Amino acid sequence: MSKTLLYQISAVAALFAYRVAAATAAEMNNADLKPAAHERTAEQWAVFEASFTSARKYANPFLEVQVDVVFRNGDQQWRVPAFWAGGSKWKVRFAPPVQGDYTFEVKCSDPANTMANGESQTLHVGAYTGRNPLLQHGFLRVAANKRHFEHADGTPYLWLADTWWKCLCKRMTWANFQKLTADRKAKGFNAVQIVCGPYPDENMMEARWENEGGKPYERLDFSVVNPKYFEFADRRIKCLVDAGIVPVIVGGWGRPQGGGKSTLAQVGLDGYKRHWRNLVARYGAYPTVWIVGGEAKDAYGPWSDLAKYLKETDPYHHPMTYPAPEHPRKAIKDNLVFDFDMVAIGHDGFATAAQTLALMTSSLSQEPAKPALCGEACYEGHMQANFQDVQRHLFWSFMLSGAAGHTYGAAGIWQAGVEGDAGIDPVYDWTTWKEGMNYPGSTQLGIGKKLLERYSWSRFEVHPEWAEKDCFSAGIPGKVRFIYQPKRGIYNWNGTVVKGLEPNVRYSAYYFDPATGRRFDQGIVNGTSGEYRSTRLPSPQDWVLVLESIETK
DSSP, X not given: OOHHHHHHHHHHXXXXXXXXXXXXXXXXHHGGGSOOTTEEEEETTSOEEEEEEXXXXXXXXXXXXXXXXXXXXXXXXXEEEOEEXXXXXXXXXXXXXXXXXXXXXXXXXXXXOOGGGGOOEEEEEEOOOSOOHHHHHOOEEEOTTSSSEEXXXXXXXXXXXXXXXXXXXXXXXXXXXXXXXXXXXXXXXXXXXXXXXXXXXXXXXXXXXXXXXXXXXXXXXXXXXXXXXXXXXXXHHHHHHHTTOEEXXXXXXXXXXXXXXXXXXXXXXXXXXXXXXXXXXXXXXXXXXXXXXXXXXXXXXXXXXXXXXXXXXXXXXXOEEOEESSOHHXXXXXXXTOSSEEEEEEOOHHHHHHHHHHHHHHHHTSSSOOOEEEEEEOOBTTTSOOOHHHHHHHHHHHHTTTOSEEEOOBTTTTTTOXXXXXXXXXXXXXXXXXXXXXXXXXXXXHHHHHHHTTTTGGGOEEOGGGSOXXXXXXXXXXXXXXXXXXXXXXXXXXXXXXXXXXXXXXXXXXXXXXXXXXXXXXXXXXXXXXXXXXXXXXXXXXXEEEEEEGGGO
């Protein structure tokens, strides 16, 4: 063998030995930077997910066994339901409410199941580093004044929801769901009411209930779950949250469906409890709001018992309500379990608007005090009625009468209508979701929300004495006044009268066009006479008159 060849072999061997040594050294140097297998990290309010493998097999794991995971941080603890994910796998989703060091351990209802071997694992939670406002400020709660909502850090939250009752079904494709989400985010919506359970106006277990994974349950009593359904539902709920939109999850419809019985009567209380435990396990770690049953009332079953179970099962105590088909404090008499009132009585234009307002203001006068809002009224375009003028009237008359927010709805969207399938039988109208998405009312309510958020809207007080009887007024005395003047008739340019002005306050006045967002300045208003008379409207339509104290501008 030549000396040259020996030299080349030696050089290659030396290089190989150097690389092995260097890799070993790097691994040793970095060993203390790698967390041990049992150490986990997460961010406050963001979803932490962990999986566990069952040590035993069951014929029906969903029915035969319950799994919880107990998270502890100091003296605080959260018992979080886990969900069966198929096969031998269980998953838990947890949103840490506080930063710091946690331990967590699995609790199985079957003592013979050594799932995770009962070991205590650790979790370190740091600050949220993203830009999602729902996670930057924390989960929703009722504010201390019991009149509006706020985030965990005290940031006020002005509820503007859209109604997507049936949008978890496969008629609404994943691509179109994303498109609709982007549209609503751009327009200023920050909540979506969506059913994850029995749909309104459908027989139980209908094929229309299916998504890409099939039906959510295989039996009427909800004793056999289909995890594939919920896997496809998961990504849609997450899509809303990622867009900064609160999923307002409805467990199912409350009034009688096919067969003349309510869904609760058909499924049974135990079945509905299983269903709600599954929903809490999957979606409780998101910034959600619960609706226990749509249009529920005592005559349709023990909805208050189900609501109490939901409250006990949810470790975060998310706000919970039900859309009442009559007075919210009377439809379900055992009402203390609900955190806020929601009215949902029909779709008959301005007549429904007046009836809803009366029920809402009555609810606001009750004890204990709770926020109240309209959860369903006069969907835009529903049966070719209730167009943009009705939508503006609903929003502004309710908001200036003390509502904590407003829920909008549009024909086509709520039932996920598509060309050739209206999504409901008998058919109310053949509007598709895409047509409904472009109705102008949704844009105009977003404009209204944006205007209110320029001011300290959460401090607004209702002051009907500030304006004429056909107007709605609210604001902060000495700071700002909002007066909504509904349309008074064709060719009617008559303005309004603002009463009870403070003699020592000077206001800058302008008319805000609730249809376009245009502003028409009206100059300076002095309160020395106690009144301000608007002599002429910019045009004969509905208007919002804003008086803003010059000192606060």
